[in-house]
Amino acid sequence: MTVLWGISFDATPISGLVVEFIKTAKVFHERGHQVHLDLGYEVKADKGAFFRPYRDEADLLPDWVHLDRIEGVDRIPGYTPEFVTEVLTQVVQRGDERLLPAVQALSSRLAACILRTWQRLGVTAVLVENGTLPENITYTRALYQAIEQYGRRAGLGRFVLWRDHDLMWQSEPGTGKYGEFPYPHTVAPINSPHIQYVALHEQARRRTEQWAGPLDNIVVAPNTFSHCADARPGFRRHYGIPEHVPLIARCTRVIQQKRIDRDLHLVAALADRCEAHLFVAGDTAESPVERDRLTALAQELGVADRVVFGGWLAPHEVRAQGYSVRDLLATADLMSFLTSYDYESYGNPIGEAIAARVPYLATRYELYETVYGHRGFQAVLMDLAHGDLPTPSFVDEVAELLLDEGKRASMAEFNHRLGTEHFGRGRAEELARAVLPARTRMSVVLPVYNEAENLPTVLRSLYEQHGENGPLDHGLYEVVLVDNNSTDDTVAIARDFAERNPDLAIHVVSEPEQGVACARKAGMDFAAARAPVDPGRRFYLVSADADCQVDRKWLWELFSTMEANKAAIGVCDYYYEAAHFTKRPRLWEMIQRTLRCRAVTFALFGGFPDGKGFAVDREAYQKVGGVEIFYQLQGGRFVNHLSDDWDFGIRVRGSGEDIVYSPRSRVEINPRRVDHAIEEVITGRAYGSDGIIVMRDIRPRAAAGRDVDLTPEQAQQAWEFSIKDFTPKNTILPVLLTPSLLDDAAVIEFFTPSLAQRLGARIAEIKEEMRVVDFTPIHSYKTPSYRLYFEFAEEIFARLRATVGEDIGYPPPLPPAFDEVPAERFTEFVRYYCEDRESGEAHNYFGNGGVF
Numbered sequence: 001m002t003v004l005w006g007i008s009f010d011a012t013p014i015s016g017l018v019v020e021f022i023k024t025a026k027v028f029h030e031r032g033h034q035v036h037l038d039l040g041y042e043v044k045a046d047k048g049a050f051f052r053p054y055r056d057e058a059d060l061l062p063d064w065v066h067l068d069r070i071e072g073v074d075r076i077p078g079y080t081p082e083f084v085t086e087v088l089t090q091v092v093q094r095g096d097e098r099l100l101p102a103v104q105a106l107s108s109r110l111a112a113c114i115l116r117t118w119q120r121l122g123v124t125a126v127l128v129e130n131g132t133l134p135e136n137i138t139y140t141r142a143l144y145q146a147i148e149q150y151g152r153r154a155g156l157g158r159f160v161l162w163r164d165h166d167l168m169w170q171s172e173p174g175t176g177k178y179g180e181f182p183y184p185h186t187v188a189p190i191n192s193p194h195i196q197y198v199a200l201h202e203q204a205r206r207r208t209e210q211w212a213g214p215l216d217n218i219v220v221a222p223n224t225f226s227h228c229a230d231a232r233p234g235f236r237r238h239y240g241i242p243e244h245v246p247l248i249a250r251c252t253r254v255i256q257q258k259r260i261d262r263d264l265h266l267v268a269a270l271a272d273r274c275e276a277h278l279f280v281a282g283d284t285a286e287s288p289v290e291r292d293r294l295t296a297l298a299q300e301l302g303v304a305d306r307v308v309f310g311g312w313l314a315p316h317e318v319r320a321q322g323y324s325v326r327d328l329l330a331t332a333d334l335m336s337f338l339t340s341y342d343y344e345s346y347g348n349p350i351g352e353a354i355a356a357r358v359p360y361l362a363t364r365y366e367l368y369e370t371v372y373g374h375r376g377f378q379a380v381l382m383d384l385a386h387g388d389l390p391t392p393s394f395v396d397e398v399a400e401l402l403l404d405e406g407k408r409a410s411m412a413e414f415n416h417r418l419g420t421e422h423f424g425r426g427r428a429e430e431l432a433r434a435v436l437p438a439r440t441r442m443s444v445v446l447p448v449y450n451e452a453e454n455l456p457t458v459l460r461s462l463y464e465q466h467g468e469n470g471p472l473d474h475g476l477y478e479v480v481l482v483d484n485n486s487t488d489d490t491v492a493i494a495r496d497f498a499e500r501n502p503d504l505a506i507h508v509v510s511e512p513e514q515g516v517a518c519a520r521k522a523g524m525d526f527a528a529a530r531a532p533v534d535p536g537r538r539f540y541l542v543s544a545d546a547d548c549q550v551d552r553k554w555l556w557e558l559f560s561t562m563e564a565n566k567a568a569i570g571v572c573d574y575y576y577e578a579a580h581f582t583k584r585p586r587l588w589e590m591i592q593r594t595l596r597c598r599a600v601t602f603a604l605f606g607g608f609p610d611g612k613g614f615a616v617d618r619e620a621y622q623k624v625g626g627v628e629i630f631y632q633l634q635g636g637r638f639v640n641h642l643s644d645d646w647d648f649g650i651r652v653r654g655s656g657e658d659i660v661y662s663p664r665s666r667v668e669i670n671p672r673r674v675d676h677a678i679e680e681v682i683t684g685r686a687y688g689s690d691g692i693i694v695m696r697d698i699r700p701r702a703a704a705g706r707d708v709d710l711t712p713e714q715a716q717q718a719w720e721f722s723i724k725d726f727t728p729k730n731t732i733l734p735v736l737l738t739p740s741l742l743d744d745a746a747v748i749e750f751f752t753p754s755l756a757q758r759l760g761a762r763i764a765e766i767k768e769e770m771r772v773v774d775f776t777p778i779h780s781y782k783t784p785s786y787r788l789y790f791e792f793a794e795e796i797f798a799r800l801r802a803t804v805g806e807d808i809g810y811p812p813p814l815p816p817a818f819d820e821v822p823a824e825r826f827t828e829f830v831r832y833y834c835e836d837r838e839s840g841e842a843h844n845y846f847g848n849g850g851v852f
Contacts, residue, residue, distance in 0.1 A: 606659030725847030
């Protein structure tokens with residue numbers, strides 16, 4: 001069972017906060033969550049409901065909402081309404097810190113109660129409404145403590161949606177009720193891996209971060225509205241309102257700040273045009289003084305018989321015993337929101353009117369333009385710069401609208417279409433998705449061939465992946481193990497591990513065609529086909545290798561980078577463990593040179609994927625047709641080429657998609673990969689000589705020779721092969737495929753403006769000369785990459801020396817074939833050499849497969 005726990009800091013049965021909770025919680029309910037709501041009676045001391053049992057509050061809520069509260073709070077010694085009031089007065093307002101030790105002690109006990117309640121229910125998501133309200137900093141501190149502890153214990157990721165409907169300490173400016181900016185004793189939002197903050201508009205986000213500092217997880221998401229169901233008849237008759245008269249609705253708390261007196265003056269001013277009535281929906285018991293003042297004012301203005309104070313009405317979504325806001329708006333002609341200028345909230349009644357296809361009138365309160373005005377909603381607006389009460393011109397506009405049914409209908413329909421676009425149900429669904437219990441978001445594809453010896457360690461490392469604050473939720477990812485014709489116990493080991501660890505889904509599939517490229521494609525196709533389709537929620541296919549070790553946060557860092565950047569591919573950082581090379585310092589030095597160069601270019605261009613560790617968005621994977629297997633001839637028979645990962649990345653980059661580098665997502669490369677390549681390099685041949693790169697079992701049969709270092713000459717040769725392979729692929733190819741990278745400030749800084757400009761111009765010339773429209777096929781990109789290398793090598797190496805270090809040195813010697821080429825014909829013969837029609841010499845010179 002999945003459980004949503006909601007808490008409203010308003011401490012009232014119906015308010016804008018509760019209404020918005022219901023709209024968002026409905027998404028959870030429809031997805032099978034049990035919904036619990038704590039009205040926050042134990043939060044605010046001034047509502048008179050502290051520890052009071054619930055009575056008929058549930059009648060105002062949908063029947064799928066279970067009213068609940070934190071158990072044991074009433075048994076905490078010292079936690080009383082008087083203590084809460086004293087903390088607000090002494091600590092928050094006056095800055096007296098003497099009560100802070102008691103606040104800390106009580107917040108810890110409160111947090112323990114929250115934890116016990118959540119654990120008993122098995123809470124999987126939490127929705128906090130207006131938690132920044134500083135009425136009770138003890139409770140807020142406790143809530144933060146409980147979130148951090150519960151998130152770690154339950155292994156949850158981001159399971160809390162924390163939404164502030166307004167900056168509450170701004171709602172009563174000048175009163176000092178919540179202290180003065182920067183509100184040192186109000187509990188500020190914290191960066192937490194468990195919390196997604198929501199500000200209702202951009203200004204609220206800016207003010208929040210001005211106060212609390214930058215927040216990693218804060219989004220701007222407006223309140224939503226629900227389309228009204230059919231209203232029940234008889235509303236006017238029930239409240240004694242004649243059927244033929246215009247009706248103005250006002251849904252609000254009956255308190256002085258809401259300025260209901262303006263509505264009374266408006267009704268009085270309309271008397272000589274139409275007999276308009278006013279219905280005020282709000283709790284008349286909240287402020288008896290204001291209720292009596294408004295009643296007396298209505299008498300004084302002669303409109304007492306045209307004003308109805310109707311008390312609470314249930315929200316739209318509730319089929320209550322009595323009438324609801326839905327019923328009021330179904331019969332109203334206008335919705336009024338003549339609130340005070342410094343009203344800091346979102347203006348829910350306007351949204352309700354838009355949803356119900358009812359025109360509205362409003363003051364130009366401080367945030368009106370921020371929330372509604374800039375989007376173009378049509379309304380009659382009272383400009384408070386022209387007077388505190390309705391002016392004759394404003395009254396004329398309202399009267400014209402009330403008397404023109406066609407104009408009202410047109411305005412309402414226009415606003416409804418615009419509101420559906422900006423505030424429709426999809427917004428609530430987006431918010432809910434941010435904290436819904438983690439459904440599978442990643443499939444880790446692991447090709448294996450006779451890996452019985454290494455597989456337990458690999459699977460354990462995948463199982464023990466961590467997030468920011470503890471083990472990663474195993475619901476977030478799965479493993480797709482692709483057996484590629486193993487003859488040992490590989491499959492049995494995988495199935496046994498899956499049985500002993502059922503909380504991590506492990507799928508074992510087979511691929512009969514031999515080759516890691518075929519196995520990787522089979523696994524990614526399997527994962528892509530079965531991945532859940534959830535619009536707005538990305539799914540990632542992740543490649544891993546069975547002979548490499550992933551770091552503990554490998555998956556989380558890769559996932560976080562992909563989520564933050566929305567790139568098509570995420571590339572890991574690959575490294576060697578230095579301990580494997582302690583007896584081979586020359587070889588280690590050459591490896592480090594290459595890795596330092598790679599760190600620079602990956603940071604600039606994102607790099608290209610390597611099967612050892614990368615992620616691809618499922619939609620991007622399918623967009624380019626997935627992994628493609630290339631075949632080549634070896635000994636007269638077709639064999640599959642091993643560059644599937646590289647070629648796939650080139651196709652994705654060439655399609656216009658971005659690749660992002662995740663430097664903290666780290667994979668340790670098995671040193672045996674170096675050993676097998678070095679054997680070829682030190683004999684004067686590159687790995688993949690003559691363009692042939694095929695699957696071989698490179699597991700060492702003996703450890704002999706692995707502790708023998710390279711000679712200085714061999715080390716230099718290894719470096720030259722490495723840098724010749726690296727530079728065209730990682731420094732030139734990205735800008736060849738995506739010339740717009742040369743407009744990026746960081747790329748220009750790396751190349752220098754002059755070199756960046758000339759590279760861009762030369763790429764355009766070569767493209768025109770070769771009549772190439774697509775550089776992604778292997779035969780299309782190699783020739784121009786090699787040509788650009790030869791033409792710009794000196795300058796590129798100068799930039800590598802300046803950026804990476806002087807030990808990078810200078811370009812390796814040119815092929816001997818250029819010894820007799822006249823300088824003035826160098827570029828011409830570079831073209832002949834790189835087109836490589838017969839000999840394969842260019843492939844061998846540039847390494848074609850790399851070393852490290």
